[in-house]
Amino acid sequence: MRALLWRDIRIGIRAGGGALIGVLFFLTVVAVVPFGVGPDLNLLSRIGPAILWIGALLAALLGLDRLFQGDREDGTLDLLLMQEHPLALTVLIKCLAHWVVSGLPLVAASPLLGLFMNVEPLAIGATTLTLLVGTPAVTFIGAVGAAVAVALPRGGLLVSILVLPLAIPILVFGVSAAYAAVEDPAPFLPPFLILTAITLLFSVIGPVAAAAALRASTD
Amino acid sequence: MAYFGYIFASYLATAVALLGLIGWVVFDLRGRRADLAELEARGVRRRSAAAAEDR
Amino acid sequence: MSESSLSVTRVGDLANPTRFIAFVGRVLPVLAGVTALLFAVGLVMSFLAPEDYQQGATIRIMFVHVPAAWLSMMCYTVMTASAIGTLVWRHPLADVSARAAAPIGAIFTVLALLTGSLWGKPMWGTWWVWDARLTSVFVLLLMYLGLIALNRAMDDPSKSARVSAILILVGFINIPIIKFSVDWWNTLHQPASVVRLDGPTIHASMLYPLLVMALAFTVLFFTLHMAAMRNEILRRRVAALRRQAARGR
Numbered sequence: 216m217r218a219l220l221w222r223d224i225r226i227g228i229r230a231g232g233g234a235l236i237g238v239l240f241f242l243t244v245v246a247v248v249p250f251g252v253g254p255d256l257n258l259l260s261r262i263g264p265a266i267l268w269i270g271a272l273l274a275a276l277l278g279l280d281r282l283f284q285g286d287r288e289d290g291t292l293d294l295l296l297m298q299e300h301p302l303a304l305t306v307l308i309k310c311l312a313h314w315v316v317s318g319l320p321l322v323a324a325s326p327l328l329g330l331f332m333n334v335e336p337l338a339i340g341a342t343t344l345t346l347l348v349g350t351p352a353v354t355f356i357g358a359v360g361a362a363v364a365v366a367l368p369r370g371g372l373l374v375s376i377l378v379l380p381l382a383i384p385i386l387v388f389g390v391s392a393a394y395a396a397v398e399d400p401a402p403f404l405p406p407f408l409i410l411t412a413i414t415l416l417f418s419v420i421g422p423v424a425a426a427a428a429l430r431a432s433t434d
Numbered sequence: 435m436a437y438f439g440y441i442f443a444s445y446l447a448t449a450v451a452l453l454g455l456i457g458w459v460v461f462d463l464r465g466r467r468a469d470l471a472e473l474e475a476r477g478v479r480r481r482s483a484a485a486a487e488d489r
Numbered sequence: 490m491s492e493s494s495l496s497v498t499r500v501g502d503l504a505n506p507t508r509f510i511a512f513v514g515r516v517l518p519v520l521a522g523v524t525a526l527l528f529a530v531g532l533v534m535s536f537l538a539p540e541d542y543q544q545g546a547t548i549r550i551m552f553v554h555v556p557a558a559w560l561s562m563m564c565y566t567v568m569t570a571s572a573i574g575t576l577v578w579r580h581p582l583a584d585v586s587a588r589a590a591a592p593i594g595a596i597f598t599v600l601a602l603l604t605g606s607l608w609g610k611p612m613w614g615t616w617w618v619w620d621a622r623l624t625s626v627f628v629l630l631l632m633y634l635g636l637i638a639l640n641r642a643m644d645d646p647s648k649s650a651r652v653s654a655i656l657i658l659v660g661f662i663n664i665p666i667i668k669f670s671v672d673w674w675n676t677l678h679q680p681a682s683v684v685r686l687d688g689p690t691i692h693a694s695m696l697y698p699l700l701v702m703a704l705a706f707t708v709l710f711f712t713l714h715m716a717a718m719r720n721e722i723l724r725r726r727v728a729a730l731r732r733q734a735a736r737g738r
Contacts, residue, residue, distance in 0.1 A: 359659050363652050367642050376638055377656065380631040381663050384670035391674065406673070413666065424659045427576075431651030437547045437611045444607040448553040451600045452709065455593060459716040466723035473727065478734040 219305065220312050226285070227316030237317045238324050241274040245328045256333045263332035264342045264393040270328070271321045271346055272386055275353045276378060278317045280371040282309065282354075282361040283429065292365075296433060302426035306362075310354050310422060318350040341396030341403065345410060349389040352414040355421030356381050362428035384413055506722045509582060513719045520712040527705035534698035550608040552698055556706035558601040561629060564594030564710065568636075569661040572654035582718070584650035585725075587657060588640055589717035593710065595633035601626055621675035625668050632660050646725055 286292040329339035360378040364370030392406035535552035568590045574583030606616045643649035
């Protein structure tokens with residue numbers, strides 16, 4: 216299992232710079248927003264955490280279709296299916312590796328982008344923290360979409376369409392926790408804990424459902 | 435009657451949507467039956483039906 | 490061969506698509522008649538119903554809006570039951586049922602949103618509010634459309650059946666979480682102008698037309714669903730025969 220984790224991380228870092236593309240997409244989305252809403256720094260700092268979250272969500276979805284596609288193309292997926300380990304566990308490991316390669320860079324880039332959006336330091340910290348906790352949930356639930364679309368020739372767009380409605384709760388609690396840290400009356404902890412609970416729940420639902428979908432689409 | 439336009443529009447929308455569904459179902463059925471008849475005319479038939487007559 | 494077909498006859502269940510088609514042929518005219526009757530009665534009752542003291546004549550929109558909204562949710566429940574049928578019992582008709590229900594559910598959801606919008610304009614002064622309920626139904630519509638897109642992308646039903654069943658189930662597990670999160674999100678930034686829908690309890694003079702209309706919508710749904718299932722079976726038969734013909738029999 217550890218070997219699989221390292222293998223996936225190495226491939227992810229090496230092959231085609233997928234992680235870098237995700238961060239670049241994140242950067243571009245966030246950079247485009249001021250052109251849409253205007254350079255008003257007060258407005259930007261108000262909507263900053265939300266823009267960061269939306270950008271990170273879209274960037275995380277962008278790389279999802281590669282989660283199983285590469286393994287399917289070179290035949291590794293068939294080997295993984297034949298292993299005696301529970302397939303759900305294998306999928307969980309693959310999700311973690313995918314998150315380390317493509318989710319963690321987004322989290323790391325978010326403070327810098329927060330500065331661009333004139334977000335105050337406390338809110339930057341809160342947004343980064345919620346992204347750290349929330350982006351794994353996007354990967355887990357996205358694994359279901361990736362597994363469903365793995366057999367399709369052009370599944371990438373379909374994955375986003377299928378996964379986005381399911382990812383709405385992550386966005387809601389992530390953003391509201393980030394705002395609760397700076398807006399006074401709202402407490403930070405309840406939405407943050409709910410976000411954590413959603414991540415844990417999706418870490419179970421996602422791999423199990425993705426494993427079932429992988430079996431169904433290959434046999 | 436006040437707001438007649440809104441009420442009329444919502445009933446009209448309902449009628450259009452439901453009749454549209456009914457129409458879709460009916461025309462789909464006709465289309466598929468035509469497909470089957472055309473295949474039958476070409477001599478393509480289900481293996482089970484062919485086996486039943488051969489017996 | 491003949492023994493197995495005899496046992497199917499004896500069990501008399503509808504698992505066999507051919508028997509199901511025969512069953513639909515017998516039941517469908519009856520259901521269609523009941524639907525027409527219920528709609529006739531329901532429409533007359535909803536036009537005779539008194540006007541609401543608060544909402545005026547627009548209350549009549551409720552008689553089509555609320556049943557459509559109910560049906561949009563019931564249809565997803567039917568699809569979930571079918572998904573369980575596909576995954577647990579591998580029932581041959583379960584996937585047909587789920588596939589046939591998706592477009593019908595999407596249309597009912599669009600109808601609920603559309604009539605809700607037409608009700609909201611005179612009552613709230615705007616076509617759309619990001620109210621918790623409206624938003625949840627909108628997300629439901631997105632899920633229907635995603636499932637339809639998936640069904641269209643995977644044309645081989647033997648492969649797509651279990652895959653889309655898994656997606657339906659994951660969506661069903663997610664619906665309460667989505668509802669909860671949307672409620673949370675809505676109380677966070679509640680717009681001031683929204684009138685709460687669940688104001689006074691409903692009066693009997695409006696409840697009965699609503700119930701009849703809801704029943705009419707429900708029977709119509711089952712009629713449409715059965716007919717669409719028959720179409721889906723025939724579609725698969727045509728596809729199988731085309732493949733057979735292409736192989737040269």
